[in-house]
Amino acid sequence: MLHRAQYYWGSDCFFFFSHGEVNAIRQACTKLGSISLKGYTLYSTCEPCPMCMSASVWSEVDAVVFGATFSDAHKYWPQPSSLGAAEVGSRMVREPQVSVRAEVLREECVAVFDACEAARVGRKLEMPPHRDD
Ligand SMILES: [Zn+2]
Numbered sequence: 001m002l003h004r005a006q007y008y009w010g011s012d013c014f015f016f017f018s019h020g021e022v023n024a025i026r027q028a029c030t031k032l033g034s035i036s037l038k039g040y041t042l043y044s045t046c047e048p049c050p051m052c053m054s055a056s057v058w059s060e061v062d063a064v065v066f067g068a069t070f071s072d073a074h075k076y077w078p079q080p081s082s083l084g085a086a087e088v089g090s091r092m093v094r095e096p097q098v099s100v101r102a103e104v105l106r107e108e109c110v111a112v113f114d115a116c117e118a119a120r121v122g123r124k125l126e127m128p129p130h131r132d133d
Contacts, residue, residue, distance in 0.1 A: 020044065021052035025059045037061045045109045046073050047102065050081050053088035056098060063099040064089065067109025076113045077127075 021044055029035055041063040042048075042056050047070050056064050070079050086100045120127075 017051070019049065019052050021048045022055050025055050025061075029059065035059070041065055045112055046070075048085050049079070050083045050088055053085045057089065057092050057094075060094070061098060062096075063101065065101045065104050067103065067105045068113060069103065069106070072106070072110050072113065076117055 021042060024042065025037065028037055028040065037059045038061075040061050042061045042065070044052075044064065044066040046068045047066045048056060048064060053064065064085060066085065070082060070084065073079055086102065089098045089100045092098060
């Protein structure tokens with residue numbers, strides 16, 4: 001499973017496009033030597049943002065499975081968009097469209113957010129730039 005906070009504090013570079021899902025897609029394509037991930041499923045702790053969901057569409061993954069929703073994530077990191085993964089997937093023109101399965105192990109994924117937030121507070125790390133408080 002991807003950890004949403006990886007791209008803020010767990011990676012070598014802080015960059016808005018460096019979301020866990022995009023990183024996973026890039027790494028999978030590199031490893032496979034292909035720009036297509038047909039036959040694969042992307043698993044994410046949190047509902048992919050529109051950018052990551054679009055990357056999933058472009059990479060042709062068969063399915064996207066996630067646990068926590070935007071509403072869950074918003075309690076920790078206010079989300080800059082409310083465009084959901086299923087809606088992005090439904091706009092695909094390719095058939096079959098990407099399958100989106102939500103709220104798989106949702107409570108466990110939200111618990112990851114709790115642990116991440118506790119670690120952030122304990123380490124006195126700054127909030128992501130789009131958080132208001
Ligand atoms: Zn994203």
